Amino acid sequence: MFDTLSDRLANVFSSLRSKGRLSEADIDRTAREIRIALLEADVALPVVKAFIAAIKERATGSEVAQALNPAQQVIKIVNEELIGILGGETRRLQFAKNPPTVIMLAGLQGAGKTTLAGKLGLWLRKAGHQPLLVAADLQRPNAVQQLQVVGERAGVEVYAPQPGSGVGDPIQVARDSIEHARRTMRDIVIVDTAGRLGIDEELMAQAAGIRDAVSPDETLFVVDAMIGQDAVRTAEAFRDGVGFSGVVLSKLDGDARGGAALSVRHVTGQPIMFASTGEKLEDFDVFHPDRMASRILGMGDVLTLIEQAETAFDADQQQKMAAKLTGGDEFTLEDFLEQMLAVRKLGPLGNLLGMLPGAGQLKDQLADLDEKHLDRVQAIIRGMTPAERADPKMINGSRRLRIANGSGVTVTDVNQLVDRFFEARKMMKQMGGAMGLPGMGRRKS
Numbered sequence: 001m002f003d004t005l006s007d008r009l010a011n012v013f014s015s016l017r018s019k020g021r022l023s024e025a026d027i028d029r030t031a032r033e034i035r036i037a038l039l040e041a042d043v044a045l046p047v048v049k050a051f052i053a054a055i056k057e058r059a060t061g062s063e064v065a066q067a068l069n070p071a072q073q074v075i076k077i078v079n080e081e082l083i084g085i086l087g088g089e090t091r092r093l094q095f096a097k098n099p100p101t102v103i104m105l106a107g108l109q110g111a112g113k114t115t116l117a118g119k120l121g122l123w124l125r126k127a128g129h130q131p132l133l134v135a136a137d138l139q140r141p142n143a144v145q146q147l148q149v150v151g152e153r154a155g156v157e158v159y160a161p162q163p164g165s166g167v168g169d170p171i172q173v174a175r176d177s178i179e180h181a182r183r184t185m186r187d188i189v190i191v192d193t194a195g196r197l198g199i200d201e202e203l204m205a206q207a208a209g210i211r212d213a214v215s216p217d218e219t220l221f222v223v224d225a226m227i228g229q230d231a232v233r234t235a236e237a238f239r240d241g242v243g244f245s246g247v248v249l250s251k252l253d254g255d256a257r258g259g260a261a262l263s264v265r266h267v268t269g270q271p272i273m274f275a276s277t278g279e280k281l282e283d284f285d286v287f288h289p290d291r292m293a294s295r296i297l298g299m300g301d302v303l304t305l306i307e308q309a310e311t312a313f314d315a316d317q318q319q320k321m322a323a324k325l326t327g328g329d330e331f332t333l334e335d336f337l338e339q340m341l342a343v344r345k346l347g348p349l350g351n352l353l354g355m356l357p358g359a360g361q362l363k364d365q366l367a368d369l370d371e372k373h374l375d376r377v378q379a380i381i382r383g384m385t386p387a388e389r390a391d392p393k394m395i396n397g398s399r400r401l402r403i404a405n406g407s408g409v410t411v412t413d414v415n416q417l418v419d420r421f422f423e424a425r426k427m428m429k430q431m432g433g434a435m436g437l438p439g440m441g442r443r444k445s
């Protein structure tokens with residue numbers, strides 16, 4: 001899903017990351033590269049233009065110039081703008097005050113409407129609703145049967161004209177289905193309409209007729225993410241011909257580009273509400289713009305982490321630490337304690353780990369263990385005198401015993417901490433001197 005875009009953006013950002021401060025030329029080049037990445041992923045031109053203009057304006061502003069890590073700041077801006085393009089807030093289904101809630105599906109033939117009817121039906125049933133699927137696609141041979149198969153798999157009743165009953169008017173079927181839903185206490189009616197291969201006036205008029213007959217609470221326009229630039233044109237035609245309140249992106253599993261689908265929100269002004277990612281009824285989910293942006297940027301929820309780190313360490317602290325780590329002043333146990341307290345302000349370690357891509361599963365196991373360990377380390381350092389913290393070499397055997405007793409740990413714990421501290425300090429000197437530390441406020445002047 002959006003692999004091309006993800007890969008491209010990852011490349012743009014990796015060249016940015018090696019930069020301390022960003023010049024205007026850097027920002028121009030980055031904007032150009034992002035533009036190419038979006039165009040290659042099939043994002044529609046007006047969307048690309050608006051996106052790039054916003055990025056450039058913000059990236060040349062004080063937001064980035066004053067940032068301790070400009071590259072991260074640019075990524076944060078791209079993320080925020082991407083969320084905006086994708087619709088901002090998650091848009092959820094609106095239910096009618098007086099049931100049944102009517103959801104009408106519209107879109108080209110093959111877009112995935114019938115499959116979606118089953119997916120939505122199953123999803124709503126699992127959420128405690130009693131949906132009814134309605135076969136108002138009487139055009140395509142087998143459409144009714146296909147919906148019946150899907151309904152059965154979803155465990156949801158299907159309303160369809162009886163074979164041989166002579167009812168051939170989809171508008172009539174749709175109207176009758178609402179009555180049927182009321183009688184049988186169904187609280188949601190999902191109306192599957194006939195698709196069309198291309199934009200076809202007559203079928204468009206039929207969909208509008210069904211719309212007028214059932215007054216849908218939601219009309220979902222289903223669009224195949226694989227149809228490229230046609231997605232935007234089709235969306236505009238449906239917006240003008242039938243109107244819709246939300247978009248469903250289907251077949252996101254199949255497409256490496258998918259950018260056209262991402263443009264639909266910006267072009268039509270209607271939100272993307274669901275994403276379909278496979279042929280199975282379970283391959284379906286609510287569309288969250290923020291999570292999708294984060295996925296496209298390949299960053300888990302690291303952005304939250306960056307924000308939190310920014311608030312935990314103030315600028316002064318960052319400069320001071322950077323000076324120590326790059327080999328200026330001596331790093332002491334006092335600094336170590338200060339750093340640890342700042343990191344702990346970010347919240348339990350388990351939560352921090354959960355924000356890293358891929359580390360989610362480890363979270364529960366590690367959280368408990370490390371919290372206790374950190375408590376111990378904190379207690380030991382607090383048990384030392386300020387002079388000892390500044391120069392741990394002076395802590396002799398009897399003092400170690402006193403510190404251990406005072407902080408409720410063993411002498412071995414104290415020894416380990418002091419030994420590790422010396423090792424860490426040695427390493428920091430080597431590393432810090434050689435390359436500076438990213439993310440710690442290193443500034444090129």
Ligand code: GDP
Pocket residue numbers: 107108109110111112113114115116195250251252253254276277278279283
């Ligand atoms: P309709 O004509 O709009 O009702 O489209 P269908 O629901 O019949 O779907 C057309 C084809 O696309 C079928 O073969 C579906 O199995 C397939 N399909 C639907 N949604 C998805 C999806 O999210 N991913 C994939 N890979 N295939 C899908």
